[in-house]
Amino acid sequence: MTAQTSMLHIRVDDDIKEQATQTLTAMGLSVSDAVRLFLRRVVIDQAFPLELKVPNAQTLAAMEESRAMMARRRARFASAEELISDLEKNSRK
Secondary structure, three states: OOOOOOOOOOOOOHHHHHHHHHHHHHOOOOHHHHHHHHHHHHHHHOOOOOOOOOOOHHHHHHHHHHHHHHHHOOOOOOOHHHHHHHHHHHHOO
């Protein structure tokens, strides 16, 4: 006996859908498979299967900085070496 199924219609940004489809395909899954897995975890765990948090002030500032850089299409660092140097300097604090 087969289980009765229902259609689920959702709206997703085209770029996100395409990227997710490519990633899931590489994992051997379809988008439908991923949604079914997600919903099964909700049922089994009786909880949202991802940790959701309100970002703190530092994270919010970093998110805003990132959005501004993307809008300007300008990176914070001119090269990968500058980025690595900054990361190393700040990791010692």
